[in-house]
Amino acid sequence: MRTWLFVPGNDDHKIQKALASPADVVIVDWEDGVPAHQKDTARAVSAALLAQPLARRAIIRINSAQTSAYPADVAALAHLPIATVMLPKVEQPAEVVQLANSVGRAIIPLLESALGLERAAIIAGAHAQIERLAFGPLDFLADVGGQWSPEGEALHYARSRLVIASRVAGLPGPIDGVYPQLNDPDGLRRDALIGRRLGFAGKMLLHPAQIAIVRAVFAPTPAEIAQAEQILRAFEEAVAANRSVVSVDGRFVDPPVVRWAQQVLASAATAQDER
Secondary structure, X not given: OOEEEEEEOOOHHHHHHHHOOOXXXXXXXXXXXXXXXXXXXXXXXXXXXXXXXXXXXXXXXXXXXXXXXHHHHHHHHOOXXXXXXXXXXXXXXXXXXXXXXXXXXXXXXXXXXXXXXXXXXXHHOOOOOEOOOEEOHHHHHHHHOOOOOOOOHHHHHHHHHHHHHHHHOOOOOOEEOOOOXXXXXXXXXXXXXXXXXXXXXXXXXXXXXXXXXXXXXHOOOHHHHHHHHHHHHHHHHHHHOOOOOEEEOOEEXXXXXXXXXXXXXXXXHHHHHHO
């Protein structure tokens, strides 16, 4: 699940188009992507389109627990065969616990503020139904007074904080936030690569045109696969020969490097299965 595509919940055409896309997950949005006067429409449109289980995974991003739309969102979820709910602007563990207990579904807390990031580890471990964490970079920058740039330097600490909190809680790698420049494929590729290197497992997207780039970035490259295979072979040969020191192309190989190689090959196998 490397590509997570947003689609406004009040637009049936766009939802159907998103569900037909190669995105791993479609996030049907009832929050920022829907005007206040269209919230009821979004719930009705989503209910009509998602009334039966779908081959492609769909989740709902509801409105924040602090909004007036939240109670109606929670009530509407009862009639949808959705396995996972994304809760935005989470700052308190109690918000996640309340939603998890109300809907009985997996929850993805979306952290988008300084307070949310400060409490990331506590939120990540707040309930057994938390599937993973996600990062909202644009709201975060607005909250802290930061400035967005294609290089993303203002986001490095927050992103790392989310990755560490996920690991501490025993969760899968988190989902990185959107790249807002739709006409900048090279910038998207760089941004996705930063997220992957930091430890994110996937990325949220704003347009189907971004899917192929992000999917390619988060999948191991042929060179990485070859290197991982070489590392494992060399390590196995060293163990069989009772040698404690191993190097591959001048790179020292110890258990953490072996673990990286195993993760690369596991990810490659998953990517192959998804084709």
